[in-house]
Amino acid sequence: MTGRTQNGVDGRTTTRIEAAGPWTEHIHAMDQALTERNATTAVRAWRNAYAAALATPGWRGLVEVAAGSLRIGAIPGFGKASEARARETYWLALFRARQQGSLNGVLDAAEAFGALGDGAMVEQCLRVAEGLAALHSDKGAADRVRALAATIAERSTVAAKPALSPP
Numbered sequence: 001m002t003g004r005t006q007n008g009v010d011g012r013t014t015t016r017i018e019a020a021g022p023w024t025e026h027i028h029a030m031d032q033a034l035t036e037r038n039a040t041t042a043v044r045a046w047r048n049a050y051a052a053a054l055a056t057p058g059w060r061g062l063v064e065v066a067a068g069s070l071r072i073g074a075i076p077g078f079g080k081a082s083e084a085r086a087r088e089t090y091w092l093a094l095f096r097a098r099q100q101g102s103l104n105g106v107l108d109a110a111e112a113f114g115a116l117g118d119g120a121m122v123e124q125c126l127r128v129a130e131g132l133a134a135l136h137s138d139k140g141a142a143d144r145v146r147a148l149a150a151t152i153a154e155r156s157t158v159a160a161k162p163a164l165s166p167p
Helices: 024-035 039-055 060-072 079-100 103-115 119-135 139-160
Strands: 002-006 013-017
Touching: 024 039, 024 060, 039 060, 039 079, 060 079, 060 103, 079 103, 079 119, 103 119, 103 139, 119 139
Parallel strands: none
Antiparallel strands: 002 013
């Protein structure tokens, strides 16, 4: 099933496959706790989601859990730690996706690192994605990699432009 979901960074929305897994109920509990402004319960639910995603083969759960970590960053005092945890979790998702030959997983990681402003990791993800596309001799996949690279470059250019000051 395909849907529009928030990736957890600046409320940006991405199209991705929504897959329920053993981490999903914990992410829902975390989001509910965030709505109720209950930091302790939110962090506990996130840790349970992280453990469930780690115990499950694949990269999808790690991407969703990393996005959850970024949402926890909205809690005062949790910003830096939650972003660091998200980066680490996205890195694990990238590693698993590469290991499994999943272009979708590598591109999700590239997009997430791009939203975090981590150009070096975006470049690494795109190199891995190009390799996967070439390995499968898939022109469509290569086109997807180029399109995402252009989108991320455009976002970073827009974000880097200074605001115009009034005359």
